[in-house]
Amino acid sequence: xxxxLLLWCLSLPEAPAQPRPSEATHKVQTIFIYNFxxxxxxxxxxxTGPFTIGVLGDTQLNVELTKMAATKTANGxxxxxxxxxxxxxxxxxxxxxxxxxxxxxxxxxxLQKTNGTSTLVVTEKDGAARFGSLINFVSDKGKPGFEMxxxxxxxxxxxxxxxxxxxxxAI
Numbered sequence: 044x045x046x047x048l049l050l051w052c053l054s055l056p057e058a059p060a061q062p063r064p065s066e067a068t069h070k071v072q073t074i075f076i077y078n079f080x081x082x083x084x085x086x087x088x089x090x091t092g093p094f095t096i097g098v099l100g101d102t103q104l105n106v107e108l109t110k111m112a113a114t115k116t117a118n119g120x121x122x123x124x125x126x127x128x129x130x131x132x133x134x135x136x137x138x139x140x141x142x143x144x145x146x147x148x149x150x151x152x153x154l155q156k157t158n159g160t161s162t163l164v165v166t167e168k169d170g171a172a173r174f175g176s177l178i179n180f181v182s183d184k185g186k187p188g189f190e191m192x193x194x195x196x197x198x199x200x201x202x203x204x205x206x207x208x209x210x211x212x213a214i
Contacts, residue, residue: 066103071187072167072180073107076139079163079178080117082207085138086161086200093123094138099130099153101143130156139163142176150174161200177201181212188212 080094094117098105105126112122117138127133130152133140140162142153147168154175157164165178172179172190177199179190191211196203 066107068187069101069104069107072104072141073111075180075187075189076108076141076165077111077115077117079139079165079207080122082204083163084202089136089138089161090118092136093121094118095123095125095134095136097125097127097133097137097140099127099133099140099142099149100146101141104141104143133157135160135162137162139165141165142167142171144168147171150176163199163201178211183212 076096096108096112098108105124108124112124115122125134125137130149133153133156137157138161140153140157142150142164144167147166150164150166150168150171151174153164163178164176165180166172166176167180168176169181170179172192172195175192175195177192177195179192181188181190189211191203191208191213193208193213
């Protein structure tokens with residue numbers, strides 16, 4: 044009996060290391076990301092052409108962001124959503140770069156690639172703001188929220204409205 048149960052357990056597929064976010068989570072993250080465009084100011088060099096939001100991994104968030112981009116603008120500029128499978132594909136003039144949960148192990152590589160730029164790096168992994176992400180999505184007692192890496196903002200030359208800081212958990 045025990046051997047049968049053990050063999051049955053071994054035949055089960057492996058659970059993912061981190062659960063994939065739900066469609067509702069993606070919709071909330073899309074709203075947050077869109078609102079970041081209202082409360083963060085990029086340097087002048089980033090204020091020409093379309094406003095670029097990149098997604099490293101997670102195609103479902105890309106779908107939600109693309110739906111949003113079809114009906115919204117960022118400070119009067121067209122929003123373009125780009126999907127990246129690899130860090131090498133990320134463009135220097137990407138305004139916001141979201142790193143999906145399954146790509147969190149690439150955070151250091153992303154930070155090296157975006158070093159010296161004003162790319163808003165957004166993650167969804169516990170503690171990622173302490174390791175260099177500028178904004179990290181968190182859940183506080185089941186309520187969605189975000190952490191802000193204040194020293195990271197200074198280095199990136201991004202300016203944020205005080206309303207954004209008051210809505211965040213400051214790190």
